[in-house]
Amino acid sequence: MTTVCLQREIGFSLGTGRLLMPMAAVMVILDRSEDDLLRLVEEGELEFAFDISTGGAVRREVRIYRESLLRYQAQRFRASFSSDLRAAGRNEPPIPRLNADPEVYPLPVTSIKAIHGQKSSRLLYCITAILPQRRNLILTAVELARCWSCSSTHVQNLIADGALAEVSPDDRKLTHTRCVTCTSAEAFLTHRRIA
Numbered sequence: 001m002t003t004v005c006l007q008r009e010i011g012f013s014l015g016t017g018r019l020l021m022p023m024a025a026v027m028v029i030l031d032r033s034e035d036d037l038l039r040l041v042e043e044g045e046l047e048f049a050f051d052i053s054t055g056g057a058v059r060r061e062v063r064i065y066r067e068s069l070l071r072y073q074a075q076r077f078r079a080s081f082s083s084d085l086r087a088a089g090r091n092e093p094p095i096p097r098l099n100a101d102p103e104v105y106p107l108p109v110t111s112i113k114a115i116h117g118q119k120s121s122r123l124l125y126c127i128t129a130i131l132p133q134r135r136n137l138i139l140t141a142v143e144l145a146r147c148w149s150c151s152s153t154h155v156q157n158l159i160a161d162g163a164l165a166e167v168s169p170d171d172r173k174l175t176h177t178r179c180v181t182c183t184s185a186e187a188f189l190t191h192r193r194i195a
Contacts, residue, residue, distance in 0.1 A: 018149050019130045020050065020063035025149075029069065039063070041194050046072055048126045049194040052148055056159040060195065063148055065126055127189050137182040138167050144185060152177070163188055 021029075024117070026037055026046075041064070043050040048065035061093075132143055141155040156178055158164045165184035 001194075003042060018146060019066045020052075020148050021066055021069065022149050023062040023064065026064050026069055029072075037064070038194075040072070044195075048123070050189055050192045051194055052088075052150060052154070052158070054154070054157045055163065061150065061154070063150075065130065067126070067129070101161045123190065123193065127186050130189065131182060131185055138179050139182055139185055141180070143182065158188070 023034060023037060026032075027034060030037070032040075037046065040046045041062075046064055047068045049068070050063050050065075051060045052063055053059065053061040130147055132139060132147065141152045141159070144155045145152040155164070159166045159178055159180060163184075164180040167179040167181055
């Protein structure tokens with residue numbers, strides 16, 4: 001039984017809550033080394049990757065946007081499928097392209113101004129998809145940790161480094177989780193994109 005059949009049989013699919021995948025998970029999915037994946041990121045094959053490491057970190061904490069991984073796999077599958085058909089002397093059937101942009105709600109106007117200078121609006125869509133959409137523009141450390149596939153301690157260290165702007169730290173009780181502004185999380189991802 002092939003892996004694909006087994007995945008269908010057990011109902012395997014990637015979760016929808018964590019859109020940034022750790023490098024180790026992508027290494028397993030693609031069966032590639034860390035150096036191979038970094039090369040794919042730098043060449044643009046994996047379009048959106050971010051370094052979420054703290055300021056004094058020796059090692060990068062790379063997270064890859066799940067849609068970038070899925071697009072890469074679809075392109076690779078199509079290329080191998082097409083070459084197999086050509087080798088067999090058959091015509092290539094049309095395969096629909098993946099939707100270019102995820103279906104997400106637009107960012108608030110303040111956030112769009114902060115990212116306005118980017119080459120493409122695709123980064124804007126990517127960041128919008130990654131972060132939870134909130135009307136009050138505040139995210140908890142736990143929410144960010146889930147979105148970025150890291151620990152809440154890591155998010156708290158980013159707050160302590162000043163990489164993320166904490167919302168009213170003086171009013172926070174010891175039992176409450178730390179909160180950051182959506183704008184600071186968006187700016188953090190924008191500046192930490194690996195290209």
